Amino acid sequence: MTTxxxxxxxxxxxxxxxxxxxxxxxxxxxxxxLLTRRDRITLGFMAGLPTLLHIALVWVTALASVAxxxxxxxxxxxxxxxWVGLDNFKQLFNDNPQFxxxxxxxxxxxxxxxxxxxPLGLFLAVQLDKKIRFSRVYQTAFFLPVVLSMAxxxxxxxxxxxxxxxxINSLIGANEPGKYIDWIGDPDLNLWAILVAAxxxxxxxxxxxxxxxxxxxxxxxxxxxALDGANEWQTFKNVIFPTLRPxxxxxxxxxxxxxxxxxxxxxxFNKGAQGTELLSILVTNNIIGESSRIGYGxxxxxxxLLISLVVIIPYLVATFRKERRA
Amino acid sequence: xxxTTATLGKKSAPIRPARILLHLFLAGAALAxxxxxxxxxxxxxxxxxxxSEKGYVSWPDSLSFDNFTNAFTQSDMSHYFVNTMIIAxxxxxxxxxxxxxxxxxxxxxxxxxNLALLLVFTAGNLLPQQVIITPLYRLYLLIDLPGITxxxxxxxxxxxxxxxxxxxxxxxxxxxxxxxxRTLPHELTEAALVDGASVWRQYWQIVLPxxxxxxxxxxxxxxxxxYNDFFWALVLISTGENMPITSALNNLSGAxxxxxxxxxxxxxxxxxxxxxxxxxxxxxxxxxxxxGANKG
Numbered sequence: 001m002t003t004x005x006x007x008x009x010x011x012x013x014x015x016x017x018x019x020x021x022x023x024x025x026x027x028x029x030x031x032x033x034l035l036t037r038r039d040r041i042t043l044g045f046m047a048g049l050p051t052l053l054h055i056a057l058v059w060v061t062a063l064a065s066v067a068x069x070x071x072x073x074x075x076x077x078x079x080x081x082x083w084v085g086l087d088n089f090k091q092l093f094n095d096n097p098q099f100x101x102x103x104x105x106x107x108x109x110x111x112x113x114x115x116x117x118x119p120l121g122l123f124l125a126v127q128l129d130k131k132i133r134f135s136r137v138y139q140t141a142f143f144l145p146v147v148l149s150m151a152x153x154x155x156x157x158x159x160x161x162x163x164x165x166x167x168i169n170s171l172i173g174a175n176e177p178g179k180y181i182d183w184i185g186d187p188d189l190n191l192w193a194i195l196v197a198a199x200x201x202x203x204x205x206x207x208x209x210x211x212x213x214x215x216x217x218x219x220x221x222x223x224x225x226a227l228d229g230a231n232e233w234q235t236f237k238n239v240i241f242p243t244l245r246p247x248x249x250x251x252x253x254x255x256x257x258x259x260x261x262x263x264x265x266x267x268x269f270n271k272g273a274q275g276t277e278l279l280s281i282l283v284t285n286n287i288i289g290e291s292s293r294i295g296y297g298x299x300x301x302x303x304x305l306l307i308s309l310v311v312i313i314p315y316l317v318a319t320f321r322k323e324r325r326a
Numbered sequence: 327x328x329x330t331t332a333t334l335g336k337k338s339a340p341i342r343p344a345r346i347l348l349h350l351f352l353a354g355a356a357l358a359x360x361x362x363x364x365x366x367x368x369x370x371x372x373x374x375x376x377x378s379e380k381g382y383v384s385w386p387d388s389l390s391f392d393n394f395t396n397a398f399t400q401s402d403m404s405h406y407f408v409n410t411m412i413i414a415x416x417x418x419x420x421x422x423x424x425x426x427x428x429x430x431x432x433x434x435x436x437x438x439x440n441l442a443l444l445l446v447f448t449a450g451n452l453l454p455q456q457v458i459i460t461p462l463y464r465l466y467l468l469i470d471l472p473g474i475t476x477x478x479x480x481x482x483x484x485x486x487x488x489x490x491x492x493x494x495x496x497x498x499x500x501x502x503x504x505x506x507x508r509t510l511p512h513e514l515t516e517a518a519l520v521d522g523a524s525v526w527r528q529y530w531q532i533v534l535p536x537x538x539x540x541x542x543x544x545x546x547x548x549x550x551x552x553y554n555d556f557f558w559a560l561v562l563i564s565t566g567e568n569m570p571i572t573s574a575l576n577n578l579s580g581a582x583x584x585x586x587x588x589x590x591x592x593x594x595x596x597x598x599x600x601x602x603x604x605x606x607x608x609x610x611x612x613x614x615x616x617x618g619a620n621k622g
Binding site: 051138140159200279305 | 382463490526573600604
């Protein structure tokens with residue numbers, strides 16, 4: 001990201017500097033008086049049209065999910081929408097054998113991503129930040145999975161996990177009847193197998209975020225720490241890591257959101273069969289699956305929404321507060 | 327190069343072995359990272375008859391691109407690539423256009439609303455897609471567009487996919503672009519305003535050209551994201567023929583599941599465009615990803 005501000009255009013230079021209004025402070029309110037009526041209409045249009053589209057397709061639908069979660073509806077005509085109160089939620093929490101496993105798997109997904117690939121990505125970033133030769137070659141390799149679609153990643157890893165023809169079973173001789181290790185079907189194994197593939201991708205993503213964060217660390221901090229006689233680990237722990245705080249926040253939010261969004265990989269692998277249920281899969285099964293229950297599916301979506309908002313709102317409040325101060 | 331390494335070497339002579347160790351580690355890890363992809367390529371290059379006879383872990387008798395050409399022609403892949411282009415090109419352009427307008431408004435005019443507006447856009451982009459999919463699916467089924475889309479509805483149409491991509495991705499882009507526009511000096515538009523330039527001219531002729539680097543980064547990122555989308559098309563498209571390539575892959579694998587080599591070749595073919603974009607525009611892609619994150 002280039003932070004150097006572009007040079008002034010000739011148009012700007014032709015006009016005398018406008019008094020004591022330094023750039024960076026809040027915009028002068030005199031601005032508005034200069035706008036013609038046409039300008040105002042243009043502005044309204046420029047802000048209004050995208051906002052309308054975004055709100056209609058993202059926020060209205062999110063709210064509709066909340067509303068529908070308290071109803072049953074067969075999707076045919078609005079008359080058949082019936083208010084059922086908390087019934088969908090009661091059923092979900094008490095009678096759905098897939099719900100709690102799904103919640104658990106989403107949590108496991110997050111914990112695994114934050115405990116294994118995230119520190120690994122940080123570690124790689126720190127090593128690659130050392131002005132090392134071939135740094136770009138290494139980066140390209142680690143980052144490669146991030147540009148692939150989750151669907152392609154799913155197919156690539158199936159070639160490794162397939163019980164008959166996969167690499168692992170072929171290597172360890174478990175590809176004969178009787179000795180099968182079913183990495184994709186076995187409910188005790190399949191989530192972990194998929195998480196290896198997910199971590200494969202997540203590591204590169206985290207590495208890039210941390211590399212960008214490390215570029216922003218003042219080199220004099222490192223020198224000062226070295227002069228004080230700190231070794232590499234001490235410098236990292238006491239000087240570098242604390243200054244990476246903003247990056248850590250982003251990493252945390254990105255990882256939580258990734259864990260909640262996880263879908264494609266599992267769907268390609270085994271369609272969310274036993275052992276790999278996720279909230280996102282349950283929602284989708286209520287649309288394209290055999291049982292199309294709109295209210296019930298929406299109730300699951302509401303659970304997903306609530307968890308997301310618990311993460312999104314504090315993050316955005318903190319981000320925007322900082323921005324306002326800046 | 328040799329002189330710099332010489333001086334570096336002299337300076338850091340005591341830790342030289344550590345460097346070598348680090349290189350060994352990184353090279354090993356990088357190879358391990360590429361291994362799954364390399365394995366897929368190896369499998370895709372071998373005929374099914376050979377691997378079923380000798381097993382997959384074996385030396386090849388023959389390597390050829392037959393699986394690739396077969397996957398491409400048998401599944402009519404060019405048709406699905408065209409589907410993707412029909413969706414991705416308008417979606418990327420429209421997203422950049424709309425989100426740059428919002429960003430311009432938010433960063434150049436202090437109408438109090440702007441922070442709230444940005445908040446709505448950014449939060450919307452962070453929601454999991456599944457939160458909104460059930461009502462969205464119903465909405466798409468309800469909206470009749472006879473004569474405009476092939477299906478006569480927003481459902482099962484390229485237009486529907488373009489709209490949801492634009493609505494969803496414009497959140498991220500508006501956030502990034504407004505941060506970028508804020509770094510442009512305010513005198514630029516003020517001077518133009520004093521000169522009597524309309525708001526539209528300020529946006530189109532002054533601010534937008536200065537945002538080229540950010541726009542290029544976002545365009546790269548969006549292209550790959552939209553190309554790689556699997557979920558929206560899976561739910562919002564019902565006719566297999568109308569699927570974009572990434573989602574069509576799922577049907578392809580269903581049809582050819584008996585030949586994993588062919589499926590591997592097909593999957594790799596769909597990855598080629600993203601890999602080309604990545605290798606050619608790596609800098610843009612990475613800066614796009616970190617643009618939004620840096621500010622956090």
